[in-house]
Amino acid sequence: MLNRRALLTGGAAALACAGVGGVAAATRPDGARRASLLAATQEVVDIPAHTPGTPLPLPLVIVNHTYRYANREIWFYVVGTDLGTGRQVYARADGSVAEVALGADSGGIAIPLVADGDTVAAIPTGMSGRIYVSIGARLDFRIVADGAGRPALQYPAGWVRDAPGHAVLHDFVEFTHNAAGMFCNTTMVDMFSVPLLLRLHGDGDQTTGQVVPGGRDAIFAALRANPAFAPLVTGDVRVIAPGHGIEAGLFPATYYDPYIDAVWSRYASGGLTVDAAGRRVTGRVAGGALTFDGGVAPFRRPSTRDVFFCDGALAAPNDGVTGPVAAVLGAGFNRSTLLTGAAQPAGDPGTYYRDAVTNHYARVLHEHTDNGRAYGFAFDDVAAQASYIEDHTPSQLTLVLTPF
Structure with missing residues (x-):
């Protein structure tokens, strides 16, 4: 797994695309919604077609259980680093890998959900990075030169007010998929916006990251009620972490x-x-x-x-x-x-x-997850409190956009 700090500091200032347009709410089914969250994730899917001779990709299933946004309004992105070459790459829906190159069109990074039902894709072997989801608009992953002149992706930064796409509803999970298995987590280290759940099939059947029913609204409300943390809430789009709040002039730099x-x-x-x-x-x-x-x-x-x-x-x-x-x-x-x-x-x-005097941002996040586990700061894995799972013989990863 990538060191959590490497993910925090490894990218340039991120840029995303323009704001959310009008969206039509999908129909919310009746009944107990928690019981239905994973109903469509029970079956392990077949691996999508891939290039012969390449390492077998891991099936990835994206499930839209928001019950307020239609599939046509949602995109996902698999971006990160090729562990063999160290180069920045993105994955296509079939699990094949494309290296980023200066001057290249990055439009193919966005993968739309299928028109209806669950979307089946794949994650390459030998890749470490993030799976982003955006709602209402695509994110703009620009290709720039890093400090050594190599092509690199600029990741979105929802905590930067002037960044293009600041108004786009989006979030992400993190992963490393290599010969040793799949290692993954949901994360709120930088921000919290879309409640996401990971389900990993393999030696076992594990889930992590589930926010309790009504938890997103409760998180926003609890932080709005705390005078120091209230400025971290950006409308109904996201809450940013207090460290980023300091950088944005929204949080007291002497708090601790x-x-x-x-x-x-x-x-x-x-x-x-x-x-x-x-x-x-x-x-x-x-x-x-x-x-x-x-x-x-x-x-x-x-x-x-x-x-x-x-x-x-x-x-x-x-x-x-x-x-x-x-x-x-x-x-x-x-x-x-x-x-x-x-x-x-x-x-x-x-x-x-x-x-x-404590990290109330992290506290509130933990209080509103199903098992009390969350990634509210970089070393929330100390004493096993993080929303992290791994499997050494994985057969499928499912990412669920849960109700909010």
Whole structure:
């Protein structure tokens, strides 16, 4: 699986297409809608035709259970990186891969849903990236040169007010599909807009990401009721994460300062024990930095932005030593558990988000998912709280646009 931070920081500023046009609501069926959400996903589909001699793609089924938008108003996009070449690519409906090229037309990236029923497509093997969905208008994935002059896709950025397509209703999930299996998650790390559910068939039958009935409205309402977080709600289109809110001037950049100061004060006089990656290390604040034993790099005092992005002073290198400790610290700050116990990570979700200064965006998201699991910040997978599933012999991935 791509490191969550790589997905957060790996792309250029993203651009999308123009705003949503008029849409006609689809008919909502009577009866218990939750019971019907997965009714069309029980059967594992046949693999679409693909090029002989290439690795077998994984069947992907897109199910429109919004009950307010017709299939003709919805598109999806499979974009990411070819794990063999490192080049940016997009997948066609049959699972074949096209490399992005400067000057090329990117119009073929958008795949419309079939006129009626479920849409059957495929995900290539050896690809890591995202599956986007947009409603009412297509997203514009422009092809630009990256810092090294190589062709790269500009991904949509719903949290950037001036970006084309800011008004387009869209969301995405993340995946890595390789010889070891399928690894995937829904995500709200950047924003929350369309409630999405993933179902993965293979060794087992797993689902993740389901928002409870009425949960989208409840999430929007709960954040609107919090004065600091209310500006993060963009009409009825999306809620953006507080880190992006800081960048947009919508959220106080010093929000976490009192809590950070309290943590730094406490561990100047006592040790903080962290269990991560099979190791236990102890740290103490000295000379303004939180310094651990065991070869862990010291952590300088983080900013509010560092906390929400789990970056900057809390950056987590992929080294198996400092990185895992940084992930636990990032989770402890976002969940506000660093003052409730000197042994981290805190394993009881009932102790999370209890301080007045906490990541209420993540709290509200977790409160309105079926099993309490969500990806509300970059290291929400600490203590297995993320909406993540994997299978080593996958046979089908189903992405459901659930009612809202």
